[in-house]
Amino acid sequence: MPFRRSPRSESEDLESWVALAQSGDADARERLLKSYMPFVDRVVSTTCGRAVGRTDDEFQIALVAFNEAITGYKTDRGSFIGFAETVMRRRLIDTFRARARRKEVPYTAFDEEDEEGHVQNAVETDTALRAHQEREEQQDRAEEIVRFSAEIARYGLTFQTLVEASPKHSDARESALEVARLVAGDEDLLGHFQRTGTLPLKQLEGRVAVSRKTLERQRQYIVAVVVLLAGEYDLLQAFVRKEGAS
DSSP: OOOOSSOOOOHHHHHHHHHHHHTTOOHHHHHHHHHHHHHHHHHHHHHHTSSTTTTTTTHHHHHHHHHHHHOOOGGGOOOOHHHHHHHHHHHHHHHHHHHHHSSSOOOOGOOOOEESOOEEEEHHHHHHHHHHOOOHHHHHHHHHHHHHHHHHHHOOOOOOHHHHSSOOOHHHHHHHHHHHHHHHHHHHHHHHHHHSOOOHHHHHTTSSSSSSHHHTTTHHHHHHHHHHHSSSHHHHHHHHHHHHHH
């Protein structure tokens, strides 16, 4: 079993770890995510009707959903295992439905025959090479997601709270990103943040174009981006760079 048995029932033991993770215990969340990967494997394979590797999109989708289940679980929703399985299945089914809406051209449409009658498909060959590279990148991204989730939990943050705290307007989001870049790129500001776990609001007031009230309102989003930019999250950082360029 993922966790050592105790005098309590297995479900009570698991729910105590979920409660610890929800309270901001990053180690508890990381332990849950790592220990229950075989459970995620089973749910994904059963839902997809085939074996699914941990580098596949489906597994990563389910892993993120399992992490969200940790955050959103309440005891009145039944067992955590049942709740987590439902969340993962729903997320995967939503993904399948979205894919079904897209019409894709089959690779055979690009078959070419050479002078000796051999069929060649440059698109399929190139796609296979890209798929191998993407699988490796997906595995690295999944590992980054687990580490980032555990790190922001130390600041009382989850992916769900980030969605809710993210500035809705592009201008406000860009100004928050600029503040985060300033903190992450300044040795003194970053040092203060890492020592205290709080944004150096007083030092920022004279260096940014937004008010202290705005900084406080965007605090959760800025903190998460600072953690992202200051850490070893090369793949996840790409999303911030894309957003800043839009």
